[in-house]
Amino acid sequence: MRVWKFGDNIDTDAIIPGxxxxxxxxxxxxxxxxxxxxxxxxxxxxxxxxxxxxxxFGCGSSREHAPLALLGAGVRVVIAxxxxxxxxxxxxxxxxxxxxxxDAPSIxxxxxxxxxxxxxxxxxxxxxxxxxPVPAFLQEIIDxxxxxxxxxxxxxxxxxxGSQS
Amino acid sequence: MAATLVExxxxxxxxRSVRAGEVVMAPVDLAxxxxxxxxxxxxxxxxxxxxxVFDPGKIVLLFDHQVPADSISAANxxxxxxxxxxEQEIPNLDLREGICHQVVMERGRAxxxxxxxxxxxxxxMYGAAGAxxxxxxxxxxxxxxKFGALYFRVxxxxxxxxxxxxxxxxxxxxxxxxxxxxxxxDGATYQALEFTGSTFQTMDMPGRMTCCNxxxxxxxxxxxxxxxxxxxxxxxxxRDTSLVSLSSDPGARFAxxxxxxxxxxxxxxxxxxxxxxxxxVSRVAGTPIDQVFIGSCTNGRFEDLKEAADVLxxxxxxxxxxxxxxxxxxxxxxxxxxxxxxxKFVSAGALVEAPCCGPCMGxxxxxxxxxxxxxxxxxxxxxxxQGSTEASVYLCSPATAAASAINGQITxxxxx
Ligand code: SF4
Numbered sequence: 001m002r003v004w005k006f007g008d009n010i011d012t013d014a015i016i017p018g019x020x021x022x023x024x025x026x027x028x029x030x031x032x033x034x035x036x037x038x039x040x041x042x043x044x045x046x047x048x049x050x051x052x053x054x055x056x057f058g059c060g061s062s063r064e065h066a067p068l069a070l071l072g073a074g075v076r077v078v079i080a081x082x083x084x085x086x087x088x089x090x091x092x093x094x095x096x097x098x099x100x101x102x103d104a105p106s107i108x109x110x111x112x113x114x115x116x117x118x119x120x121x122x123x124x125x126x127x128x129x130x131x132x133p134v135p136a137f138l139q140e141i142i143d144x145x146x147x148x149x150x151x152x153x154x155x156x157x158x159x160x161x162g163s164q165s
Numbered sequence: 166m167a168a169t170l171v172e173x174x175x176x177x178x179x180x181r182s183v184r185a186g187e188v189v190m191a192p193v194d195l196a197x198x199x200x201x202x203x204x205x206x207x208x209x210x211x212x213x214x215x216x217x218v219f220d221p222g223k224i225v226l227l228f229d230h231q232v233p234a235d236s237i238s239a240a241n242x243x244x245x246x247x248x249x250x251x252e253q254e255i256p257n258l259d260l261r262e263g264i265c266h267q268v269v270m271e272r273g274r275a276x277x278x279x280x281x282x283x284x285x286x287x288x289x290m291y292g293a294a295g296a297x298x299x300x301x302x303x304x305x306x307x308x309x310x311k312f313g314a315l316y317f318r319v320x321x322x323x324x325x326x327x328x329x330x331x332x333x334x335x336x337x338x339x340x341x342x343x344x345x346x347x348x349x350x351d352g353a354t355y356q357a358l359e360f361t362g363s364t365f366q367t368m369d370m371p372g373r374m375t376c377c378n379x380x381x382x383x384x385x386x387x388x389x390x391x392x393x394x395x396x397x398x399x400x401x402x403x404r405d406t407s408l409v410s411l412s413s414d415p416g417a418r419f420a421x422x423x424x425x426x427x428x429x430x431x432x433x434x435x436x437x438x439x440x441x442x443x444x445x446v447s448r449v450a451g452t453p454i455d456q457v458f459i460g461s462c463t464n465g466r467f468e469d470l471k472e473a474a475d476v477l478x479x480x481x482x483x484x485x486x487x488x489x490x491x492x493x494x495x496x497x498x499x500x501x502x503x504x505x506x507x508x509k510f511v512s513a514g515a516l517v518e519a520p521c522c523g524p525c526m527g528x529x530x531x532x533x534x535x536x537x538x539x540x541x542x543x544x545x546x547x548x549x550x551q552g553s554t555e556a557s558v559y560l561c562s563p564a565t566a567a568a569s570a571i572n573g574q575i576t577x578x579x580x581x
Contacts, residue, residue: 009350009351009439011545011547011548013527013545013547013548013549013550014547014548014549014554017527017528017549017554018526018527018528018550019527019528019532020528021201021230021526021528022201022231022236022238022239022242022528023238024204024205024208035554036548036549036553036554036555037548037549037554055351056350056351056354056384059350059351059384060286060545060547061285061286062202062284062285062286062288062300062301062302063201063202063302064202064205064302064303064304065205082351082354084351084354084384085354085355085384085386086286086300086301086302089301089302089305090302090303090304090305093302093304093305094304135188135318136188137188137316137318146304147209147213147304147305147307147308148209148212148213148304148307151213151214151307151308151311151312152212152213152214154312156312157190157312157314158190159179159189159190159191159192159314160178160179160180160181160183160189160190160191160192161189161190
C-alpha cells in the first residue's frame with residue numbers, strides 16, 4: 001500500500017483520456033489510468049494504494065470513468081487538499097472515499113500512511129494530519145454502500161425535504 | 166430575507182424558503198444524457214432497480230460526442246441507448262442534431278427558474294436561459310432517471326459584474342477567459358456564478374451561452390444570467406414563455422463579488438495546460454500552430470462562425486494549418502450555410518465537419534500528435550485533451566482563431 005502523489009488541478013482527462021470513454025469496465029479502464037501523464041501508475045498500482053493530491057483534484061469532465069479507472073486500479077481512498085465538485089460526488093457514488101486534508105501536500109510520494117477515519121486523521125511521517133468530515137447527507141450514502149445500494153432500498157423519494165450540510 | 170437568484174429558484178421549486186448551504190432533494194425539470202455518459206447511467210438506473218423512468222418527457226437523449234460512430238464500441242453504445250429510448254418511450258431522442266447543450270437551448274428545453282441536470286459538466290450552459298443547471302455523473306443520473314430528483318447542496322453565489330461594451334474584435338469569450346484567469350480553476354468550487362452588469366445585460370444569447378458554458382472551468386456548480394428581455398425574446402417561439410423575471414434581491418448575500426470592465430478588454434488566450442493560465446494575445450503572438458478548431462458548445466454557433474468569417478474576409482487559411490470548423494448544431498450549420506459562411510470557410514481551405522463535439526472531446530477525430538500545437542475555441546486546454554499528452558492546446562475566441570489560422574501563428578485579430 002503506497003502513496004501516489006500528484007500536484008494541483010489534476011483533471012479527468014489526465015486520469016482517463018477521452019479516447020477510452022467507450023469503455024465502462026473498471027479493470028479495463030484502469031489499464032489506461034494516467035496514460036501519458038504517469039504511465040507507471042497503471043503498471044504498478046496495487047490494491048489499497050492511495051492517491052494524494054493538491055488542490056482541485058478531478059476537475060473537468062463529469063465522466064465517471066475517472067473514479068472507475070482508479071477503482072479498477074485498486075484505489076479506495078483519494079486524499080486531496082480540495083476536490084472538484086463532480087468528481088467528489090462521483091467518487092462517493094462508485095465507492096471511493098474522497099478525503100479532504102489541508103496538509104495533503106506534505107505527504108510524500110511512495111510513503112506509507114495510515115488513515116484513521118473514525119478519529120479523523122491521517123498518520124504520515126509520524127505526524128497526525130486532520131481530515132475534514134464528509135457532509136452528513138453523503139455519509140448516509142457511504143454508509144449504505146454507495147448510491148446504487150442507497151437507491152435500491154427506496155421506492156420513491158420525498159422531495160424538498162432538507163437538512164443543513 | 167433577501168435571497169440570491171439561485172436561492173429563489175430552489176425556494177420556488179420547493180414552495181418554501183431554501184437557503185445556501187441547505188441540502189435538498191429537489192425535483193428536476195429536465196435530465197440530459199449523451200452517448201458517452203448515457204450507457205453507464207442506464208446501467209446504474211437498472212442496478213438501482215429502475216424499470217420505468219420518472220417521466221419520459223423530461224428526459225433528453227442525444228448523440229454528439231461520437232457522431233457518426235467512430236468505432237464499433239461507439240456504434241454499440243448508440244444502439245444500446247436507442248433501444249433504451251424506445252423501451253422507455255422517451256420522445257426526445259436526437260441522433261444527429263448536434264452538440265447536446267446547443268440542442269437543449271435551441272429547442273427551448275431549458276427555461277428560467279428550472280432545475281436541470283445533465284450527465285455532462287458543461288450543462289451549466291443552460292444558465293443562459295435563466296435555469297439552474299448543473300453537470301452530474303452517471304450514477305447520479307441513474308438516480309435521477311429513476312426518481313426525477315437529486316440531492317443538491319444549494320450553493321452560495323459569487324457575483325460577477327461586467328460593465329461597458331466590447332471594443333472591436335473582442336467579445337464574450339475574451340471576457341469569460343479573463344474571468345477564469347482572475348478567479349482561477351477552483352475559484353468558484355461548489356458555488357454558483359451570477360453574471361450581471363451592463364455587459365451581460367446587453368449581451369446576446371449566444372454570448373451568454375459562451376460565458377455560462379465556462380462556469381465549470383472555475384469549478385462552479387452553475388453559471389446563470391438573470392433572465393430578462395433578451396432571454397424572453399430567445400425563448401419566444403421555442404417554448405411557452407410565461408417569463409419569469411427573476412433576479413437576486415437587493416441586499417442578497419454573495420460569497421464574493423468581482424468587477425470587470427469590458428471596455429478595457431483585449432483578446433485573451435488561455436495557454437497550456439490550464440484554463441486559468443490566461444494572457445493577453447500579445448504574450449503568445451507568433452507561436453506557430455498546426456491546427457485550429459472553430460466549434461464546440463462554447464463557440465460553435467452561427468454568431469461565432471460569422472465572427473471568424475468576418476475576420477477571414479476573402480483570404481485563405483495558411484497552407485500549413487489544419488483548420489477544422491464544426492457548427493454546434495444542424496440548425497446553426499444551415500444558418501451559416503445560407504449566409505455563405507460555410508462556402509467562405511471551404512474556399513479558404515477549412516475542413517468543415519458535420520455537427521458534433523469533434524476534436525474537443527479528444528476521442529473522435531482531429532487528434533494531435535506529440536509536439537503539435539492547437540488553437541481552439543473550445544473550453545478546455547488540459548494536457549491530452551485533444552490527443553497526445555505531449556501536444557499543446559491554446560484557447561481563444563473565434564476572431565483570434567481565424568486571424569491565427571490565416572497567419573499560421575497566434576495572431577491578434579485586431580491586426581489582420
Ligand atoms: S463540445 Fe466539448 S465541451 Fe462541449 S459537450 Fe462536446 S466534448 Fe463536451
